[in-house]
Amino acid sequence: MFFMEIIKVIYDEAGGMRFFTSLVTSGSLTACARKLQTSPATISRHLSRLESRIGTQLILRNTRHFGLSENGRIYYERALEILAAIDGLEEEISSNMHIARGVIGIGAPVELGRRVIAPFLEGFSAENPDLLVNLALASEGFYDTSDSLDVVLRLGVPDSPDAIVTRLASTVRVLCASPEYLAKRLPPISPGDLLKHDCLCLRRNKTMELMNRWLIGNTIKTEIITVEPRLSSTHAEIIHDWALSGQGIAYKLLSDVYQDLEQGRLVRIFPDLQGEKIDLYAVLPNKKYTQASVRAFLKDIKPFIKGSGFF
Incomplete structure (x- = not known):
């Protein structure tokens, strides 16, 4: 019983960290409410409970300003590290089991996505039934870190200095x-x-x-x-x-x-x-850990595209 209580506390803490990092990246209570599909009042109550539990003000907010306090900045930076470690641990365990699970978001240029990536994902999804696959298409394949994608396929040299870049084919x-x-x-x-x-x-x-x-x-x-x-x-x-x-x-x-x-x-x-x-690149966000699902995607996409006008 004591062990289960400890686990519950850990997950409650992680949930609070995920909420707070989502709030900070959203930039406002209203934007976070839209992202989480709830009301600004609910977001405000969550933030107040988190600040009360920690015992310090994390966000400096009024009608004109929304920003991190010094303690909020420290909490945000440490939360990112802790959540990355938690995610990495879960993905490492999943990888050791050779199972891609969870959700993977993939971005690609429209024509490449429709003619090559979408047909590939039909088979990839069938081979990984525990994985939910999301495909996002943009005219030139340009995205940023706010698009919530795990891997972006890009034709031409990427201009993201902090990203992890892998050349797939030409x-x-x-x-x-x-x-x-x-x-x-x-x-x-x-x-x-x-x-x-x-x-x-x-x-x-x-x-x-x-x-x-x-x-x-x-x-x-x-x-x-x-x-x-x-x-x-x-x-x-x-x-x-x-x-x-x-x-x-x-x-x-x-x-x-x-x-x-x-x-x-x-x-x-x-x-x-x-x-x-023209080279085709896979661009990954700059994360310490790469999801097992992303590794599986990259491993399987390479041989598939070699017969699709790539070499």
Whole structure:
């Protein structure tokens, strides 16, 4: 009985720490209430009980200010360390049992996520029935630590200095168009002929920067062709759809179009040449412990994607 009481106290303390760290990262009582799907009054009562139990004010708050007291800062930093240790212990035990369990959140660019990651997760979920899998998709695969994801798949070098980064595979950009488009227009003979064709270009989200400088070549010679697009979009899948419907030539990742090339819906232009090489990275938050579920995901995703336009 005494041992069970001790366990209950430990879990109560951990619950208080999790509540407090969630409150601090949310930035306000109202934001925390939205995150936990409760009311600001309930959050305020939880905070008051926690401060009463500890015997000190943790949050300095009024109508204009919400910030940590000095004791609150100490409590927050130590709580993060303790919770990481608790999570690490639980994950280590789970890992030793070779069971991925709990919840895993995965982020990916939209087109990669739909065409490659989502099909992979169907089998991965079936092989790990104790694991709940969440897939979040963003236009360029950009997320931050507030997105509550355990691993983010990113095309191109990540710019998160504190993150744990693993390169999974590489792909290349290729020029492609539909058979219908090439039946209407003389196929380009050299890269310079692209200037005479209808081109489909991607734009950077938010900045609308036009990505119209297409590198094409081989190990001996490469050149950059600056095209003027007939159609452009910030969404990679729209570029893909336009290419399929015969609207022009697209400069696409091989991992996005490999099935269409294999099945003849698209034709690769200059098959002996290729565009820039793009690496696929797995980006993990800077945590001391890596979840068993994340380790299982990374182990299984590598061989799967090698047959999906990656090498």
